[in-house]
Amino acid sequence: MLTKRVIVCLDVRAGQVTKGVKFQGNIDLGDPVDFAARYDAQGADELVFYDITASAEKRGLFVDVVRRVAERIFIPFAVGGGIRSVENMREVLLAGAEKVSLNSPAVRDPALISAGARAFGSQCVVLGIDARRVDPTATIPSGYEVVIDGGRTPTGMDVVAWARQAEALGAGEICLNAIDTDGVRQGYELNITCRVAEAVRIPVIASGGGGRPEHLIDAVTKGKAEAALVASMVHYGDYTVADIKTAMAQSGVPIRH
Amino acid sequence: MQRGGGGLVPGTSLGRGSHTVLAMRVAIIDYEAGNLTSVQRALAHLGVQAEVTADPARVVAADRVIFPGVGAAASCMASLRGKGLDGALKAAVAAGRPTLGICLGLQLLFEHSEEDGGVPCLGLLPGRVVRFQRDDPAIKIPHMGWNPTTLTDPVLGRGLDQPVLYYVHSYHVVPGPGVEVIATCDHGGEFCSGVRRDNLVAVQFHPEKSGATGLKLLANFLA
Numbered sequence: 001m002l003t004k005r006v007i008v009c010l011d012v013r014a015g016q017v018t019k020g021v022k023f024q025g026n027i028d029l030g031d032p033v034d035f036a037a038r039y040d041a042q043g044a045d046e047l048v049f050y051d052i053t054a055s056a057e058k059r060g061l062f063v064d065v066v067r068r069v070a071e072r073i074f075i076p077f078a079v080g081g082g083i084r085s086v087e088n089m090r091e092v093l094l095a096g097a098e099k100v101s102l103n104s105p106a107v108r109d110p111a112l113i114s115a116g117a118r119a120f121g122s123q124c125v126v127l128g129i130d131a132r133r134v135d136p137t138a139t140i141p142s143g144y145e146v147v148i149d150g151g152r153t154p155t156g157m158d159v160v161a162w163a164r165q166a167e168a169l170g171a172g173e174i175c176l177n178a179i180d181t182d183g184v185r186q187g188y189e190l191n192i193t194c195r196v197a198e199a200v201r202i203p204v205i206a207s208g209g210g211g212r213p214e215h216l217i218d219a220v221t222k223g224k225a226e227a228a229l230v231a232s233m234v235h236y237g238d239y240t241v242a243d244i245k246t247a248m249a250q251s252g253v254p255i256r257h
Numbered sequence: 258m259q260r261g262g263g264g265l266v267p268g269t270s271l272g273r274g275s276h277t278v279l280a281m282r283v284a285i286i287d288y289e290a291g292n293l294t295s296v297q298r299a300l301a302h303l304g305v306q307a308e309v310t311a312d313p314a315r316v317v318a319a320d321r322v323i324f325p326g327v328g329a330a331a332s333c334m335a336s337l338r339g340k341g342l343d344g345a346l347k348a349a350v351a352a353g354r355p356t357l358g359i360c361l362g363l364q365l366l367f368e369h370s371e372e373d374g375g376v377p378c379l380g381l382l383p384g385r386v387v388r389f390q391r392d393d394p395a396i397k398i399p400h401m402g403w404n405p406t407t408l409t410d411p412v413l414g415r416g417l418d419q420p421v422l423y424y425v426h427s428y429h430v431v432p433g434p435g436v437e438v439i440a441t442c443d444h445g446g447e448f449c450s451g452v453r454r455d456n457l458v459a460v461q462f463h464p465e466k467s468g469a470t471g472l473k474l475l476a477n478f479l480a
Contacts, residue, residue, distance in 0.1 A: 001443050002397075002404045003421065040468065045403055074299050076423060076466045096294055098425075098466060121328050123399050123425045172399055172425075203397040226397055256403040256421045 003256045004220040004248065005045035005227035006241055007205060008234060010035055012081075013052050015061045019183075019235055029235055032065045033072055039234070040073045042241035045256055047073075048101060048175075048229065051081035063095050070096020078126055086115050093120060101175060103128035104148035107155055107162075110169055117170025126205075127171040131159045131192055132179045144192045151179045159192060160199050167200045174200060175229065177207040185211025185232055193223035205229055213239065213247035220253055281479065283307035284319035286346060286362075288326070288336040296325045296359070299465040303476055313345035321479060322349045324459070326361030327425075330386070331373035333361055343379055350381060350457050357478050358459030363452070364430055366459055372428055382454060383433030389444070396445030399427045406462060410439035410453055413460070415477045420470045422462035424450070429461060 010017045010032055017029045029035070036047055049069070051062040059082060066079055079092040080101030089100045100120075106112050106127055116125045130151055136143040144159040163174050176196050178189035188206040197204040203226035206219035210230045219228040233239050245255045285296055287309045300307040307323070308315060316322060324346060326333060337343045350356050358366055370376045370386035378386070389398045403421045408414040422442075429448045432438060440451025440460060450461040458478070464471035 002400065002402050002424075005402050070295070071298055071301075074295075074302065074466060074472060075468050076425075076463075094294060096298065098295075118329075122427070123327065123401065173401060198394070201394065201398055203399070203401050224395070226402065 001254055002226075003045070003254045004225075005205075006043075006216065006244055006248075006255070007046040007048055007227050007229045008035075008039045008044045008241065009048050009050065009207070009229045009231045011050045011052050011231070012062060012065055014058050015065055017235070018052065019231055033068045035235075036069045036073050036077070039241055040075055042234075043245055043256065044075065044241045046075060046227070047077040049077065049079050049081075049097075050101075051079070053082070063091055066092050066095040066097050080126070080128055085112070086119050089116050089120060089124070093124060099124050099126050099173070101126040101128045102171075103130065104153075106166070107146060107148050107157070110165065113166055113169040113171050117172070122170045122172035122202075125171050126173045126175055127163070127166040128175045128177060129159055129162060129166075129196075130177050130179050131189070133189075133192075142192065142195060144189075147179060160195055163196045163200050163204075167202050171202060173203045173205065175205040175207050176225075177229075178209060181209030182207070183232060184209065185215075187211065187215040188219045188223055188225075188228065190218055190223040193219060193225050197224035197226075203227065213244045216244055217248055217251050217253055220248075281305065281321060282319045283321045283323065283479070284316045285309045285323045285325060286316055286337075286342055287311040288333055288340060288342055289328075293325055295463075295465045296323055299472060299475055300479075303472060303479070305479060311340050311342065313341045313348075316342065316345040317348050317352070319349065319354065322346070322354050322356040324356065324358040324362035324365075325465075326359065326365070328361055329373055330361065330364065330370040330376040330378065330428075334365060334376055334378060337365070337379075346379070347381060353456050355478065356457045358457070359465070360426060360461060360463060363459035363461050364428060366452075366457070367430055367432070370428065381457065382436050382452065384431050384436060385433075386428050386430050388428050389448075391445040393445055399425055400429075400444045401425045403467075404442050404444065404462075406440050406442045406450060408440045408451065410451065410458065412480075413439070413451075413458060413474055413477050415480075417470060417473060417477075420467075420474070422464070422471065422474075423467045424462045426461060 076098035078099035079097040206225035207229035
């Protein structure tokens, strides 16, 4: 049976891996290719690189990172950040990425999802959703609102409804990132992860809050996610991916050894 | 799992500087499907400079042919026919060239696919391509990720025991009579994930994205 995936997330700024807490303050950690090779060797099932470089002139630097990673590792990896057009998608897919992750631009222009799916297939298109907990209202019955621009802009959209819409538009996977728990390492938002996973037929990745192996076990059992994203807990050396997967296997979660 | 490195694959003689490998002409069929470069990069890591080509003559002249593919069946079939690559692929297979289909390159070998409202395919192998039908909503579609695979082909599977391989697809093949099933996998029920007929072998998983295990499998194909 299909194994549950551990996905390592690397934020890349000006060609360097960096990590922020709740979208504020970043520290540079090192060369993305070295990180990719290390996590591949530890047994990561997939990687995702987010380009958090603000300026357009650094874009070429990021595409070069994608190309260098693709020459060195032979597991799937996705790329997100700064993808606003089918041309942007083509550029990183040709550079060797397996998938692209769309977030804010897909909210502003949902047709981007269908255009990407038509051009490259649904399996290439991951919809990233940043979710923030709010009081439930008529328009946001789930109590989780879609926010964009790194959490700065509320959209008034319900997370579950947006996930369903994205699936209908052709997204092949959803990466659900809980803003409230991102970077604080106290566990994933299991409630909304489970509700989205039950609302769509496509795979859902839990993101934001992974701090201990038990959190990933919860994400793929109680949260019903197919995969969980980790960053801080492996970047700072507290755990290796192998440590996490050993714990998952011991609790009965099917994983790739 | 095994970890390769530096272009050498454990358990094979394949590696950089091997004369037999350098002399081998490997053609990757370019029909505007995605991820051609992934296969090429994986082969480069094995020390093989494969040629990505849309030239039917280059495909027919190659020692090994790889028919990869990620994309939609209808547009890929149209592209293959438009470039005359359908005939080149059939000629290479008929001439006995070891040929490897990957993912959509497996599916298009069959007679018909349900994708895109129904697409006539190459018909090199009897059988059809159907969408995953799974009643259990916990079984996600696309089937995306790493899945243990029973691989019985003595060539591709050499040195690999129950390999865990990377899949990403929403359709799977249902082979007709005379097609040997060489790989099976379970996703809410067993499905065929690899076939062989003589020199033609094709798989649903992506060896080029399956880490060291996948590299070993590609090396087995080239050996």
